[in-house]
Amino acid sequence: MKKEIGNDVKLGLFVLSSILFLILLLYMIGKNKNFFGSNLKIRSRFENVQGLKAGNNVRFAGINIGTVDVVNIIDDTTLEVSMNIEDKMKDIIKANSIVSIGTDGLVGNKVINIQAVKERERHIEQNELLPSRRAIDTDEMLKTLNKTNKDIGIIAENLKNTTNKINNSHVIWDLLSDKSIPKKIHASLENINQSSNKIKTLLNHSNEIVEHVMSGNGSIGLLLYDTIMRANLFTTIENFRILGKHANEISKQISYTLDSFNNDLHNSKGTIHALLNDSLLTHKIHTSVDNIDRSSSGLNEIIDAIKQSFLFRAYFRKIEEKKTRGLK
């Protein structure tokens, strides 16, 4: 009898342990699938859910927070995904968070990713409709990859040709193996450095000059910035203008005079006209001049004779002396 009771206890323990493990198993699965204590429902709309089905995980920032409840077809381009998520996420997920469909690993199950946006927004409510983003389609990705691969192939081919050309070119290798080039480059750089220093000094000076001028010093400064000088300049220019006016009048008068002179010249009455136009007079003048010439030479002879004469010799000597003294 005692043994039988002991056996019953063992049997009870055996059955209980099994039931406990079964309950634990079912509870763990239920917990993972959000069967218990989760009634926060959110929704999002997609054009294509890519095989997403009820029971797939919902992740927020990579953490499992719930599962897909149901995928409903709203119309031919809109599918609505309802998700059950943990209640505590109510105070975490914001209404502008973006929902997208992704894959767990490269070939794993589909998952829903909820991504927070760094903007202020209220928190989600029951049955909130969150904005969605089109997920990366593997087919499209592979298409792009294919194109990229081809492009890379072409680029690699070109690169190969280029490197071949470079390898076969003596000029580039000469250039690369020439040891004097670095020195020359160094010298050139030194020169450039010096030049730039000089330019800098020059610019400094120019700057000083400009500052000097701007402060109103020096002739240019005065010219540009001194108001009195400007007034004077203005007066001068005004004077010049008046002068110009007068000069104009004078020139007019001169012109008038010249006109009358011209007139006079061409008319037969005046002396000048006679001088210029009367040929007889010319002849007379000629003769007169000849006569005068002759008379003057005669006079010269007479003067020489006078100089020689003792009466006037003393007088001429005195004049000579005065001249030499004056020169000294």
Add this chain to the structure above:
Amino acid sequence: MDESLSLKPFLKETGKVSKFTIRYLSKWFLPPYEIKELIRQCYVIGYKSLPLVGLTGFIMGLVLTMQLRPFMVEYGVESRLPTIVGIAIIREIGPVITALIFAGKIGSSIGAELGSMKVTEQIDAMEVSGTNPFKYLVVSRVFATTLMLPVLAILSDAIALYGSYLGVNIKGETSFKLFWNQIFEALEFRDVLPAYIKTYFFGFAVGIIGCYKGFFCEKGTEGVGQSANASVVIASVLIFILDLLSVQITELLGFN
């Protein structure tokens, strides 16, 4: 020759087993209830089988993990090893291996026990003494196997998962928490419940075949050995047939 190859004995046997099953079902819920005998049978059938079932479960978990590892490494999904082993154990290996071991141990023992009782005419004596032998011997045993195999299968699952955890850690480094989380992340109710429910049927099959073979044992002591042997073979085959049926039913119901 013709007799053994023809379909007739097979159909005859099937018909007899079906009749026996119906008899069991009709007697099952009618008094008198042999509770004490049932508990004793549960202890003998269930508790006493635990070491054997536990050992096979542990080895299965360990070996399955170690056998799968090279391929998982080859495909670069070594980290999913706990997941795949967990699902294999919970869905298929745990229930079926446990049921086969159970059939080997319990099916043969029931067949031999009832067979020898039949041969030594204890069953007839029981009937004379006023005890319903069918109720006392068959109903309690079949009910005990039906109840105990699920219990054993669940414990075997647990032990096999522990074995698998050790197997994962022979070459890799996985904390128990990570192992645990990986398994339960992959598991779903549709993995556990059909596997759990089918063990009841496995247990029932082992019990009913063992009892049938024992209860209708003939030809003296030679027949005892035959009935023990036949009950193991038929029960094992039946387990696989039921397994096939269960997977098709779960498939039909959309749980797979």
